[in-house]
Amino acid sequence: MAPVSPAAAAAAVSASHHGRHLLPSSPRRLPRPRPRSRPHLRLAACHADTLLPSSSSEARAAPGPAVEPSSESATDCFVDWLRARGLPPGKVDIRERPVPCLRDGKDQPLRYVSAVVDLQAGDVAFEVSMSLVVTLERVLGDESIAELLTNNKLSELACLALYLMYEKKQGKDSFWYPYIKELDRHRGRGQLAVESPLLWTESELDYLTGSPLKDEVVARDEAIRREYNELDTLWFMAGSLFQQYPFDIPTEAFPFEIFKQAFVAVQSCVVHLQKVSLARRFALVPLGPPLLTYRSNCKAMLTADGDSVRLVVDRPYKAGEPIIIWCGPQTNSRLVLNYGFVDEDNPFDRVAIEASLNTEDPQYQEKRMVAQRNGKLAIQNFNVYVGKEKQTVAEMLPYLRLGYISNPDEMQSILSSEGDTCPVSPCTERAVLDQLVGYLESRLAGYPTTLDEDEAMLADGNLEPKKEVATRLVRLEKKMLHACLQATNEFINDLPDHTVSPCPAPYAPELK
Numbered sequence: 001m002a003p004v005s006p007a008a009a010a011a012a013v014s015a016s017h018h019g020r021h022l023l024p025s026s027p028r029r030l031p032r033p034r035p036r037s038r039p040h041l042r043l044a045a046c047h048a049d050t051l052l053p054s055s056s057s058e059a060r061a062a063p064g065p066a067v068e069p070s071s072e073s074a075t076d077c078f079v080d081w082l083r084a085r086g087l088p089p090g091k092v093d094i095r096e097r098p099v100p101c102l103r104d105g106k107d108q109p110l111r112y113v114s115a116v117v118d119l120q121a122g123d124v125a126f127e128v129s130m131s132l133v134v135t136l137e138r139v140l141g142d143e144s145i146a147e148l149l150t151n152n153k154l155s156e157l158a159c160l161a162l163y164l165m166y167e168k169k170q171g172k173d174s175f176w177y178p179y180i181k182e183l184d185r186h187r188g189r190g191q192l193a194v195e196s197p198l199l200w201t202e203s204e205l206d207y208l209t210g211s212p213l214k215d216e217v218v219a220r221d222e223a224i225r226r227e228y229n230e231l232d233t234l235w236f237m238a239g240s241l242f243q244q245y246p247f248d249i250p251t252e253a254f255p256f257e258i259f260k261q262a263f264v265a266v267q268s269c270v271v272h273l274q275k276v277s278l279a280r281r282f283a284l285v286p287l288g289p290p291l292l293t294y295r296s297n298c299k300a301m302l303t304a305d306g307d308s309v310r311l312v313v314d315r316p317y318k319a320g321e322p323i324i325i326w327c328g329p330q331t332n333s334r335l336v337l338n339y340g341f342v343d344e345d346n347p348f349d350r351v352a353i354e355a356s357l358n359t360e361d362p363q364y365q366e367k368r369m370v371a372q373r374n375g376k377l378a379i380q381n382f383n384v385y386v387g388k389e390k391q392t393v394a395e396m397l398p399y400l401r402l403g404y405i406s407n408p409d410e411m412q413s414i415l416s417s418e419g420d421t422c423p424v425s426p427c428t429e430r431a432v433l434d435q436l437v438g439y440l441e442s443r444l445a446g447y448p449t450t451l452d453e454d455e456a457m458l459a460d461g462n463l464e465p466k467k468e469v470a471t472r473l474v475r476l477e478k479k480m481l482h483a484c485l486q487a488t489n490e491f492i493n494d495l496p497d498h499t500v501s502p503c504p505a506p507y508a509p510e511l512k
Contacts, residue, residue, distance in 0.1 A: 077178045077181075078094070078178040078179060078181070078182045078286075079093070079094060080178075081177075081178035081179065082128070082132070082178075082179075082286055082287070085129065085131070085132055086129050086132075087126065087127075087128065087287075088126075088127070090116060090117065091115070091116055091117060091119070091123075091124075091125055091126060092113050092114065092115060092116055092125050092126050092287065092323060093113070093114055093116045094111050094112070094113060094114075094291060095111065095112060095114045095320075095322075096109040096110065096111050096112075097109060097110055097112065098110075099189075099193035099465075108185060110186070110189065110191065110193055111182070111185075111186070111291055112191075112291055112292070112293060112322045112323075113125075113126075113287055113291045113292055113322065113323045114319075114320055114321060114322050114323060115317040115318065115319050115320065115321055115323060116319055117319050118316070118317065118318055118319055119313050119316060119317040120313075120316050121313060121314055121315050121316055122312060122313070123312070123313055124310050124311070124312055125311045125312070125313050125323055126287050126310065126311055127305075127308045127309070127310040127311075128285055128286050128287060128288075128308060128309050128310070129307065129308050130280075130304075130306075130307045130308055130309065131307075132179070132286050133280075133283050133284065133285050133286070133309055134160065134176075134283065134284035135279060135280045135281075135282065135283045135284075136156055136159055136160070136278075136279050136280075136281075136282065137277070137279035137280050139159060139160065139163045140159065140279070154227055154230050154231075154233070154234055155227060156270075156281065156282040157263060157266050157267060157270060157282065158227045158228075158230075158231070158234070158263070159234060160266050160270070160282065160284070161259065161262040161263045161265075161266045162231055162234060162250055162254075162259075162262075164180070164262060164265075164266065165253075165254055165258065165259070165262050166253075167180070168180070168184075169253075179286050182286075182291075183265060183269060183284070183290075184265070186265070186268070186269070186290045187265065188261070188264040188265040188267070188268045188290075188340075189268070189290070189340065190268065190290070190294075190339040190340030190341040191290075191293050191294065191339075191341050192340060192341045192465060192468075192469060193465055194340035194341065194465045194466050194469050195264065195268075195340050196264050196267065196268065196336070196337055196338060196339065196340050197213065197217050197336060197337060197340075197466075197470075198217055198220055198221065198224075198260070198264055198337065199260075199261065199264050200217075200466060204466050204467075205217060207466060207467050207470035207471070208470050208473070208474070209446075209447065209448050210443075210446040210447030210448065210474060210477075211333065211447075211470075211473060211474050211477055212333065212351075212352070213333045213336060213337060213473065216333070216337060217337065220337070221260075224259070224260055224263055225256065227263075228251070228256050228259050228260075229251070231249075231250035231251055231254075231259070232249050232250055232251055234250070235249045235250050266284070267338055268289065268290050268338070268339055268340075269284055269288065269289040269290045270282050270283065270284060270289075271283050271284075271285055271288055271289060271302050272328075273302070273303070273304045273309070274303075274304075275304065276304045280304065283309070285302055285309050287311075288302055288309075288311075289325075290339075292311075292323055292324065292325045293322045293323065293324040293325070294324065294325065294326075294327035294335070294339060294341070294343070295324045295325070295326065295327065295343065295345075296326070296327060296329075296330070296335075296343045296345065296346040296347060296348055296349075297343075297345055297346075297347060298314060298315075298324050298325055298326045298327075299314040299326055300312060300313050300314040300315075300323075300324065300325045300326060301325060301326050302325065311323070311325065327339070327343075329348040330346075330348060331346070331348060331349050331350055332346050332349045332473055332476055333473060333477075336469060336470075336473050340469060341469060342469055342472040342473050342476070344472070344476070347386075349385070349386060349476060349480075350383045350384055350385045350386075350480070351383075351384045351477050351480045351481060352381045352382070352383055352384070353381070353382045353384060353392075353396070353439075353484075353511060353512075354379065354380070354381050354382075354511070354512040355379075355380050355382060355396065355399055355400065355509050355510070355511055355512075356378060356379040356380070356509060356510045356512075357371065357378050357379075357402070357403055357509055358403060358507040358508065358509060358510065359378075360507065361403070361507035362507075363405065363406075363408065363411050363507075364378075364507075366411050366412075366415055367402050367403065367405065367411070369415065370402060370414055370415060370422075371399065371402060374398070376399055380399060382395060382396050382399075384480050384481075384483075384484055385480075386476075386479075386480060386483075389480060389483035389484045389486075389487050390483075390487035390490070392484065393436070393484055393487045393488050393491065394491075396436070397429075397432060397433075397491075398422055399509070400432045400435065400436065400508075400509055401422040401424065401428060401429075401432055402422050402509075403505065403507060403508050403509035404428050404431060404432060404503070404505045404508060405422065406505075406506070406507070425503070426495060426496060426497055426500040427500055427501060427502055427503035428502075428503055429491075429495060430492070430495060430500050430501070430502040430503075431502030431503050431504075431505055431508070433488055433491055433492045433495075434492075434502050435505075435508055435509075435511070436484075436488050436511070437485065437488050437489065437492070439511040440481055440484055440485040440488065441485065443481055444478060444481055444482070444485070447474055447478060449471075449474075450478075451475060451478045451479065451482060454471050454474065454475040454478065455475065457471055458471055458472065458475070
């Protein structure tokens with residue numbers, strides 16, 4: 001089975017990359033070896049290149065016209081290429097829709113796979129030969145995979161991105177030219193024409209102020225830089241692969257910014273195939289993402305079936321409707337990070353509250369043992385899901401109460417008993433609930449806008465696409481936090497005497 005991988009992607013932060021060359025036009029060349037017999041991936045150039053500009057004149061040409069049934073467009077070229085290599089005609093096609101907001105006319109319309117005929121649940125929408133699927137098996141060969149991927153320095157995406165970057169520098173004569181031009185044309189944009197925030201400018205990242213996603217972007221950027229610094233290792237370990245390229249070693253041939261952009265492009269369209277060998281686990285599938293539309297409540301997935309990858313639809317479609325697939329059990333913050341969109345009906349969406357026992361507490365070790373006995377850790381994440389906020393608060397209370405125990409005899413009594421037996425007193429309960437209220441109010445105050453202001457901006461309908469995606473994300477986060485705050489106040493009101501003063505807690509757990 002092949003849901004889009006939620007864990008494989010790490011991409012990159014860069015400034016706007018429109019309208020500028022990403023590589024020197026004449027890189028220093030090495031002696032060219034004899035060509036290899038097998039076909040190679042070569043990224044073609046296109047308008048607003050993402051992976052890197054080709055040396056061909058087409059890289060500087062104006063974008064082609066919109067797709068028409070009889071036009072000689074890139075879309076027709078791509079579909080013809082697939083059908084010439086075994087794709088059955090008639091069930092799906094590629095159509096265009098305009099982007100929500102053009103950046104000075106530089107954004108091209110988005111393309112998507114749609115049904116050509118009516119489909120029923122269980123129908124095979126399309127099937128692509130594995131010979132047309134880009135995997136590490138094609139890039140490196142089985143014998144190199146384990147050594148490269150078990151050194152904990154390079155991800156599969158880094159290997160794929162580097163391979164594509166070198167191939168694109170070969171120019172227009174690639175066997176893979178139509179497919180790679182299609183990938184490059186999308187430029188890592190999601191279905192709302194928005195790139196991952198890993199490619200946003202610093203001012204655009206301010207849209208995410210208050211959201212944990214902003215820190216995740218910084219962490220991902222640092223991870224990508226570490227991988228970039230290991231690219232030369234891949235070059236030397238897979239010399240038989242890269243000897244074919246008449247260019248410098250990776251860190252000399254490609255600046256970091258180019259690698260980041262290539263990584264984001266691969267991240268946005270890679271799928272994670274299951275029940276396949278390690279060498280085929282991460283794949284770029286023609287007619288797969290980014291041409292397919294993601295949904296969190298869909299069950300259809302790309303699956304490996306022998307020597308092909310197929311999509312079996314999970315619902316009926318009318319001719320002309322876009323084909324959708326499951327994007328995996330990802331939160332909305334991860335969907336934004338990986339693909340640049342928010343799913344308002346995402347059943348996997350959540351916000352996390354991290355609670356940790358105070359390491360300066362003299363009874364820290366005893367409390368850690370009690371927490372572990374009850375399935376919790378010294379640093380424990382509590383996930384808040386939509387509609388289950390009160391349940392999460394109730395789950396947190398025993399853990400927080402543990403931090404308020406100060407009497408050693410009381411602690412020993414808890415250790416000798418079974419289960420969760422922290423005593424509940426009015427003053428302790430009020431202290432625990434007050435701490436949680438203070439944390440939630442502080443976290444909500446970290447957003448520069450209120451929930452009502454977010455609703456008003458979205459209702460206005462005039463937000464720039466990136467700001468709209470960010471606003472939708474933080475609005476959903478705030479709604480869950482507000483619901484937690486309301487549930488906590490309900491617990492306070494349910495106390496026998498909700499006016500009781502909270503007891504002191506020098507070693508109260510920390511909340512993040």
